Amino acid sequence: MFSSKEEFKKSFINRIEAKGTEKNLELAHETLWEMTCEWVQESWKRTNQLYEENHDKQLYYISIEFLIGRVLGQNLLNLNFYNLVKEGLDELGLELSEIEELEIEPGLGNGGLGRLAACFMDSLASLELPGHGYGLRYRSGLFTQHFVDGNQTEQPTKWIKEKNNVDIRREDLAVDIPYYGEVQLVMGIDGMHTKVENPEWVKAVPYDIPIVGANGGTVNTLRLWQAEVSERASSVGKEYAVYERETAKITDRLYPDDSLEAGKILRLKQQYLLCSASLQNIISNHKSSLEKLPNSIAIQINDTHPALAVPELMRILIDDYTLDWEQAWDITTRTISYTNHTILEEAMEKWGSHLIQSLLPRIYLIIEEIDRRFKESLQNQGKDDETLHKLSIIEDGVIKMAVLAVVGSYKVNGVAKLHTEILKKREMKELNEQFPNKFHNKTNGITHRRWLIKANQELSGLITETIGSQWMKEPERLSELHYFSQNQNFLQDFQEIKSLKKEQLIHHLQRDQNIIVDPSSIFDIHIKRFHGYKRQLMNILHIQMLYDRIKRDSTYRPYPRTFFFGGKAAPSYHFAKQVIKMINTVANKVNNDPLARQHLHVVFVENYNVTHAEYLIPAADVSEQISTASKEASGTGNMKFMMNGALTIGTFDGANVEIFEQVGQENAFVFGMRAEEVMDYEKNHSYDPKEIIESDVEIKKLMEELVKGDWTEGKANVDFIVGQLLHEGDPYFVLKDLQSYSKEHEKILDAYANPINWAEMGVKNIAASGIFSSDRTIQQYSDDVWQLTKVPSMY
Ligand code: GPU
Structure with a gap:
């Protein structure tokens, strides 16, 4: 040292x-x-x-x-x-x-x-x-x-x-x-x-x-x-x-x-x-005192990928340490807890019984026995067939990992309030009724040490100069900044830092990908995995609308904006890949049009990863959090942007709801359908995108252009995008939310026209972001689930 x-x-x-x-x-x-x-x-x-x-x-x-x-x-x-x-x-x-x-x-x-x-x-x-x-x-x-x-x-x-x-x-x-x-x-x-x-x-x-x-x-x-x-x-x-x-x-x-x-x-x-x-x-x-295992350790499984921990712990206790079933089950179900991260049906893990049976024969027998005993107890409680069906671990030759994880855990949590409510009231309703004290919420968080102190050392420095350094230990003290959201000097310093972070991003992109960006434009950033429900498609359709407006209406000359995209599609997820292709095609068209280019610039950052995120997030003016309501369990990028003073344009989904609650809707741009509405439409199969197309001239024109192939390259591309929006019924409600999204973007332009006001809103976001530090999340897990004791390092 x-x-x-x-x-x-x-x-x-x-x-x-x-x-x-x-x-x-x-x-x-x-x-x-x-x-x-x-x-x-x-x-x-x-x-x-x-x-x-x-x-x-x-x-x-x-x-x-x-x-x-x-x-x-x-x-x-x-x-x-x-x-x-x-x-x-x-x-x-x-x-x-x-x-x-x-x-x-x-x-x-x-x-x-x-x-x-x-x-x-x-x-x-x-x-x-x-x-x-x-x-x-x-x-x-x-x-x-x-x-x-x-x-x-x-x-x-x-x-x-x-x-x-x-x-x-x-x-x-x-x-x-x-x-x-x-x-x-x-x-x-x-x-x-x-x-x-x-x-x-x-x-x-x-x-x-x-x-x-x-x-x-x-x-x-x-x-x-x-x-x-x-x-x-x-x-x-x-x-x-x-x-x-x-x-x-x-x-x-x-x-x-x-x-x-x-x-x-x-x-x-x-x-x-x-x-x-x-x-x-x-x-x-810990083999010397296995009966006390739940007092000496806690095991958290992050979604169901590690759900085999339940039968594996049973196997070790029974086969290797000769405990009987009841003892082993008691220990297991007081040791393991489970976090659910999605309600998307296609993401719920299911394994064919035959696969587990042949690859892991002993594990299969244990899962079967867990299921048998559970069903037996349900039958003794007089549960009907419908409930038995929902609660079965093994059914029709399939093992439902989420049910196994819930049954084998002492606590189960969702990752934002809305998500946990949907789990309890809908997706896992029967399980929640069966185990009323098991389910709880733990809203996600992000470490402010990487996402603010490290990624934005300049802003951290300003914050420390302004309110002292205690916020680094207790991030909720960022609230002390609220007072400075009216202070002209502080706001100016904040604006200067934002400009500096933009310059650093520009330098990084230029070096990495030879992209040149106008530092005085609004930085509007949409970075996350590519998925239908995250609606990158809605964002790019909106950019096409803007292009059309600029071309059509000589009075529409909006303040310059750079729309950044970043993210990867799963290699076998064809639709997501088509959206990527389309964004690149639109970028080409918009960026090469001399008129449109004065107002719009589309930048697709290649190979989005943690390192790119550390450059992008501190430079953002606008944070795009536009998932179809009910689909995004929490989101965590939303919190990183907020903590760096970007303003959110977002739906009432996942942790966005709590972000709006903390900062106030007047300091964000909220739009679109509510989760309830989306789920009702889905239940009744009552949404028809054609009604939107027929009733909205702008969207109608956009669709016609799309069908003509104005915005795509190659037939596969048109077919996929139009297929999704029309023939597959627009499953993520892109067209339904498009106009309210567009209106909110107009409000962003109005707000940005008043720079001091804009900065004030940004600072209010930072001031309200402390609760989204993962220190808060972890302390809550520790208090409510793991019961850990701090071990001072004496350092
Ligand atoms: N999430 Br399930 C993933 O990143 N991968 C997965 O396999 C599953 C969920 C995400 C959620 O989509 C996101 O909303 C959430 O913020 C994040 O997990 C952490 O909880």
Whole structure:
């Protein structure tokens, strides 16, 4: 450790010189990384020692995704070394930000769910709570996206390097995972036991990533499993080379395509490896007092991908530790809790029984027994067939993972108030009635350390100058800014910082993708995964409307706007890919039209990821949160924008509802259908987009142009878009909400015309955003679900 800039510089130079090679940025990165690892190491060791000595209750957060983003800068910041290192390097003629740019971010997640897990890790460590993550170490993270003729192409992202990786291999903690085999009863000294004979063993090797909390005192662990051939695999019933290949595939990539059976087996193998390896690892540390397990650990499963944790914990307790069913069930259902992240029917995981039965025969028997006992108890309570059907875990040869997760957990939560209400009143109504105290809400949050302190150091600095630094520890104190929302000097400073962040984004995009943007335009940003319900299509249709208005009406000359898009489509999600293609086509047309270009600019940021987000969000004036009401469980991008002073244009969906509640609807742009309305239309099948088209001349004209192919390139593109809007009945109510969306955009222009007023609204958003820190979310989980105790790091 060092305590001054001079010491840092000395130590840095010594190390560089000891390497004796040519000096370059790469070498500086390597050196700084090594130094950071050493600083982290000390606290990591001490944190683990403390946990062991005190027997503190530990939380384990199991998730198929952890979208952690770049690590170096965030670690330096949490260690409180960032500024010192930055200044030290400056004096040596090096730019810390350039060194940071050399890090390839590990894309171990798709979007919101994975980024939430990463924010939670940061908050747990920062609140000095004993909470760790378990995930998978995919060799290729989320694919790299490129556009070729406007179409998305996908390339594997190799993030693992030869050396200096962010994680540390722990060979000593490897465990074996059994697949296939035959279940047999064997006689032991204390009676009959179940055993799986001749399984195909795969070794799971953990790689640990230190999670550095604020001020560097607490360092928790994110443990990622990698599949490898097992030493016990000599007797596999197939050719060894085939076994080797199949094994390597297990942790090869995130969400392998599961449209075919082989892909389904692979996903199931991943899920089981994650659950079994994590639970074996957890239990090996607690085997001396298994009856007390619910007092010494809590396990949170992040959606249903890790729902096999329920039968796997049962298996370990019964088969490996000879507990009887009742005891094991009691322990399991007081240890595991579950978070639901969606009500979209197509996203609810279901597995064919035959798949689980053949790949995981013992697990299948346990699920069957859980289901049998549950059904028996329901029948004893006199439940009708309809209720039995809703509550069954196994039905018609299918296993419903969400029901398994609810039955096997002591607490179940949704991720925003509206979402939890929909779960309780509709999607999981019968389950909620059966287990009235199980369901609760935990509105998502984001770590203000990455999304404000790190991503917007200038704004953080201004906030600290204005209200002191206590807000960093207690983000709800951002409310003290409210008072300054009338202060002209403060508003001016805020505006200057916004301009600066715009310049930084422009510089970043120019370097990365050779895009040039007008810094004085309104930055209107729509970044998230591509999905029908997120309605990127509505945004681009609106841009077409604006283009038409500019062309048609010589008095319509709106203030210049740059519409940014960013996001990836799942490789097999054809409709989403067609929307991407269409946005690129529209961008081409609009950006190359000399008249329209003076008012509109469409920018599609290629390969949207955490790093791009850190540039985009602080530069935003307008945050697009326009999902079909009821479909977005929470959203978390919405919170990041708000915290950086962007104004939201959004529907009453997910956490938007709570954002509007906090900041007041007068400081946001709210439009569109309510969740109730959408769900009623869906229930009665009573929405007909043709009625909208017939009754609205502007939309009618737009549709005619679309059909003619004015806005698309290639027949497939027209067919998909028109097919969705017309023949498939516009399932996400794009046309229905289009005019109210457009009106709200006009209000944005009016508001922006008064810059001081606009800044005032932005500041009010920042002031109201503290509650959306994931520190609040994590504290609530801890109080209501996990019952963790703070372990002061004494640092
Ligand atoms: N979400 Br299910 C994902 O990112 N991936 C998933 O597989 C599922 C949900 C998202 C929700 O769509 C989003 O609304 C929410 O904010 C986020 O999870 C975190 O809860």
